[in-house]
Amino acid sequence: MNYRAEIDVMPLKALLDPQGKAVAKSMKNLGVNEITDIRIGKHITLYLKADSEKSAKEKVETACKKLLANPIMEYYEYQIFSE
């Protein structure tokens, strides 16, 4: 079975996100007002083959933990879709 995982890796909420702060400031100069906050992270679309949704989930977990997210600074969320 083919699966697609949509993964978001975001800076932990307790941490400052300097990239987001910089973009929030630029928004004002562009005339986009009333932006309260911006947080910027990564979005990863992973296409994979697996026997079952459970097995696909395990692979995505391993990928996130070992490679895609740095748990000291980031958290991750994902959704898996069968294709």
Next chain:
Amino acid sequence: MNYRAEIDVMPLKALLDPQGKAVAKSMKNLGVNEITDIRIGKHITLYLKADSEKSAKEKVETACKKLLANPIMEYYEYQIFSE
């Protein structure tokens, strides 16, 4: 009203994504097999105030077009939630 926009900015499908290709290769070394493809982009969470969902949508469109996405290399998708 407070709104939250969840925006994905991804490399255009017609373009090669070297970052994704590099990560896909690393996956094999980590023992995560049967990864067909990976594409890596940005995920942006934008918190904003607006009078209506329509007005929030206009702001998010402006932000994406003027600052967050480079239309030559990237496309964007977003969802807006009222908070």
